[in-house]
Amino acid sequence: MLLDDFDYNLPVELIAQTPVPRGESRLLCLNRVNGETNDTTFPHLLDYIHPEDVVVINDTRVSARRMKAVRDNGGNAEILLIQPVERDRWKAMVHPGRGLQIGRFVDILLNDGKRVKAQSVEVTEDGGRILLFENADARDSLLWQGQIPLPPYIHSHLADEERYQTIYSNLPGSAAAPTAGLHFTRQILQEIEAMGAKLTRITLHVGVDTFRPVKERVIELHKMHGEWYTISKETADIVNNAPGRIIAIGTTTVRALESAAISDGVVESKTEETRLFISPGFEFKIIDAILTNFHLPKSSLLMLVSAFGGMEYVRNAYEFAVRNQFRFFSFGDAMLIY
Numbered sequence: 001m002l003l004d005d006f007d008y009n010l011p012v013e014l015i016a017q018t019p020v021p022r023g024e025s026r027l028l029c030l031n032r033v034n035g036e037t038n039d040t041t042f043p044h045l046l047d048y049i050h051p052e053d054v055v056v057i058n059d060t061r062v063s064a065r066r067m068k069a070v071r072d073n074g075g076n077a078e079i080l081l082i083q084p085v086e087r088d089r090w091k092a093m094v095h096p097g098r099g100l101q102i103g104r105f106v107d108i109l110l111n112d113g114k115r116v117k118a119q120s121v122e123v124t125e126d127g128g129r130i131l132l133f134e135n136a137d138a139r140d141s142l143l144w145q146g147q148i149p150l151p152p153y154i155h156s157h158l159a160d161e162e163r164y165q166t167i168y169s170n171l172p173g174s175a176a177a178p179t180a181g182l183h184f185t186r187q188i189l190q191e192i193e194a195m196g197a198k199l200t201r202i203t204l205h206v207g208v209d210t211f212r213p214v215k216e217r218v219i220e221l222h223k224m225h226g227e228w229y230t231i232s233k234e235t236a237d238i239v240n241n242a243p244g245r246i247i248a249i250g251t252t253t254v255r256a257l258e259s260a261a262i263s264d265g266v267v268e269s270k271t272e273e274t275r276l277f278i279s280p281g282f283e284f285k286i287i288d289a290i291l292t293n294f295h296l297p298k299s300s301l302l303m304l305v306s307a308f309g310g311m312e313y314v315r316n317a318y319e320f321a322v323r324n325q326f327r328f329f330s331f332g333d334a335m336l337i338y
Contacts, residue, residue, distance in 0.1 A: 001219050001280060006306065007297045008318050016331035017156040019163050023185040026333040028321055035313040037320055042183050042334055045291065051196030052244030056235070057181055058252045059201045062165055063172035064208070067146035069094075070115075072105040079108055080149055082128065082208060083173045087136045090118070093128045093208060100129060110145050126209065126225065149175065151211050151330050153296075173205035173228070179330045180250035180292050200238045204229035204252040204274075213298050224277035224300065229256040236260070236269040245288035247338075251301050254278070254287050254308075261285035279303040280311055289338035294321060294328040309337040
């Protein structure tokens with residue numbers, strides 16, 4: 001398939017720059033059997049959930065921090081700390097990367113003007129760095145410094161960083177939020193359980209590559225970035241014994257569950273890195289419905305939802321969303337494909 005098959009025209013004013021209050025976004029529901037759509041609001045998601053269903057959420061928490069820094073030659077740098085690794089190290093993306101080769105030092109600037117020194121000790125597969133600190137205390141001092149990194153298409157300042165976390169975020173490790181979960185309120189989650197549906201969770205740590213477009217003209221040549229996920233035995237048991245549908249909250253949940261699938265309707269409890277690339281033609285073994293946001297043109301996420309909902313139906317739904325001025329991307333409106 002060709003990359004241009006996943007392009008669409010999006011007026012820039014439809015890219016949401018700020019979030020609406022949780023639970024108050026619009027919701028476009030797409031029936032993947034007949035292509036019918038329904039334009040409604042997020043609380044009406046409850047109308048599409050049945051008592052026997054299992055709703056699976058991703059409880060990762062954004063831990064990445066964007067920091068200013070000074071290199072050992074006096075040059076300025078920007079450090080995107082992705083996640084802590086081991087006891088005294090962070091995985092990071094650095095700019096300019098050529099200025100921080102292995103062995104070079106950098107002073108990371110804290111909010112109070114103090115500095116923390118780190119050394120570049122490894123170049124990662126994706127061109128990032130592993131930064132070594134003197135000790136774990138020095139590393140951990142960065143956890144609440146700098147700013148939470150927002151996607152590159154968001155240009156407005158976020159007054160409350162918690163708004164870029166889901167209300168059920170728990171395990172730090174993500175460079176970006178699993179944005180389908182940003183719509184939920186505690187009341188909506190309680191109402192899902194009150195109707196008899198089961199709520200369970202996986203963890204998939206979202207990588208910075210989630211914002212990078214697919215570049216290969218023939219999409220089958222695209223190499224997917226790796227992301228670590230965990231499915232507990234409890235969640236695997238709930239999914240494997242579900243009397244109804246499996247409803248995935250977000251594409252990250254889809255990737256985790258389908259990566260762990262060992263047969264139709266059966267997942268394995270595991271922790272591993274997934275590089276699963278889901279595009280049209282993929283045979284889903286676990287997922288029966290997906291709640292997601294509207295995704296970037298030519299992105300792997302758009303390919304995933306097109307694989308699930310059908311290319312023509314998804315294309316038509318996106319055209320409807322543009323015509324009716326839905327809000328797009330991370331702080332945008334929601335879409336249910338069922």
